[in-house]
Amino acid sequence: MNILLKLEEAAIFLLCIFLFSKLNFAWWWFPALLLLPDIGMIGYIINPKIEAFPYNLLHHRLVASLVAFYALTYGNEYWQLGAIIIFAHISMDRVFGYGLKYSDRFSNTHLGGIGNK
Secondary structure (H helix, E strand, C coil), X not given: CHHHHHHHHHHHHXXXXXXXXXXXXXXXXXXXXXXXXXXXXXXXXXXXXXXXXXXXHCCCHHXXXXXXXXXXXXXXXXXXXXXXXXHHHHXXXXXXXXXXXXXXXXXXXXXXXXXXX
């Protein structure tokens, strides 16, 4: 089952690359912005209990869906780019075993512990 879920995430990542190719942005924007949602990790230096929330907010598909809904409703390519980047980043993280974080420590995720596989 784990392999099937990783294949599903990889397929979503590839879909994001395809959708990005339909936008009017230079190719280098995709890799340049791909790690941007990890800005939510910075707070883990200060306090994992507080910073799990912004990290999870930037790594949740509901948020990505709301951004996509806004982007498609108003036809804004910048918001479309944002939605694609968030979805792609989430899928890339899931392929590598990174999930939403619990507030006790960074390595404790909804997919299990990072590095415990």
